[in-house]
Amino acid sequence: MSDVYLVKKGIYATLAYAFIMSITAVAAKQVQTQIAVPVLVFWQSLFCVLVLLPQMWGKWERRPKAVVKAHFLRSFGGFTGFLFYYWSLNHIPLVEASLLRSCAPLCVPFVVLIMHRVMVPKARWLPLVIGFVGVALVINPTPDHFNPWHIVGFLSAVGLAFSMVTTRLLSSHVSSQETMLVYFVISALLSLPLALIQGESLALPSSTWFWVLLVSVTLYVGMFLYTLAYTYAPASVVSPVSYVGIVFAGFWGWAIWGHVPDALAISGTVLIFVSVFLSAQISRKKV
Template sequence: MMTIAYAFVMSLTALAAKQAQTMIAVSSLVFWQSVFCVLVLLPQMRGRWQKRPFSVWKIHFLRSFGGFIGFLFYYWALNHIPLVEASLLRTCAPLCVPFIVLLLHKTHIPKARWLPLFVGFIGVALVIQPTPSHLNPWHLVGFVSAIGLALSMVTTRMLSQQVSGQETLFVYFLVSSLLSLPLILAQEASLLVPMPAWPFVAVVAVTLYIGMYLYNKAYTFAPASIVSPVSYIGVVFSGFWGWVVWGHVPDSYAILGMLFIFASLLISTRIARNKGDTPMKNQG
């Protein structure tokens, strides 16, 4: 139930973000959502600060950078492709996790994992349709958001045994707000948010924090083998909002691609369950 609630809340985040970007720059939106979450998490960190070795701060930065890239490229993609397709491509993060693990830990991908990866990337190809007449570079931008999210997933797992979930999120949002500032300057955007945009920015910030909370709780009470496929229902919610608000209806290739990606996630989670999956906390 918490995973379904998380998926619904994050679909509201995407809906409000797509609306907000008609009035403010993406970098400004990422800055304000990060600042809001820092202010909410700051009181929770009282009395919890501890001295950390450089190795932990290195993982903190990688996790924060991955999360920053994940949201930044996701929001950019929202401006140019239907909401459901951007959400679908972001949901492909589990497909990228084995490659992130390979880069960080030099751990080779088990043979059993190649089948779901192959099925999943067929689904991605059906959504993107990388032909000269159809290729939209913003689909690739959406897929980069999945790579960033995968990096944050792997490094959050690494941090979960060493720091609290509040610390992980606090550092992430703090770094995210700092990384947003050079982009705002480079784009010659403004930190000032016009009054008509504030309701959408507020919805993004509040739902993002609630979504992170629900996501962490879901992984506390259930193993990843259950949470991951259930969270895919967020694509359904995004498809509903895209249809109601913008009249976007996925074509047959996109729908087929969704089915392939969902099938790959089911195969992956079945493999994980057979190997004795355990609950994973503080991911997001």
């Protein structure tokens, strides 16, 4: 099978992933008018655990402490990423929340600096500066327009960045099924007390069953396609292509809620895409 064919398959998998995850976001935004975010995270995590558990039956091995630590960091990062993302969906337009979460690649160099004391290469500073200027335009932190929920949306990118870095560490030691299963188990365990502390019931109203199931199924399928995309194509290809998800989010936000991004938000989106594209080009040259 040629490299070009595999890259094409990776691109198709990335496009499918972006579309599926946009549906996850729509369903999550819709159902959160009736149930709390921790309750949704608990049920989506439990669903994915039940799907993944048979796949890992009899395949568990004892892992060294370094792998266990990476598992926890990956799971905690992914959990906080989804928690902040879902919270932001309640208060800002879908396209803006999705865009801010997609800024995770901009945060990765700083996560690597914190975790491994590896300085950000000089070549990466230009795309990073361009990207964060784009983030500032989307957030628009002026007294008349500032919305703190934009910061919450950006924190989802920080959590996702920790998840991305530790997933890469785990990929050479464990299977993707193990990584996903451990993540969803920890996510369920962390969301349960959070829901109880908030005084929320885990019982789902019958009117929410369809939406919660849609979130859970699309989330699992989306993560499967995401893993598949990185199997077929390098990150330098997958990362820029995945930003088509912002287009899908923009369409759903306009079609369902009538949200139309202003000129600043559109300009910020363009700058963030340029930043990710430049970073991908730098990564490709180093491979």
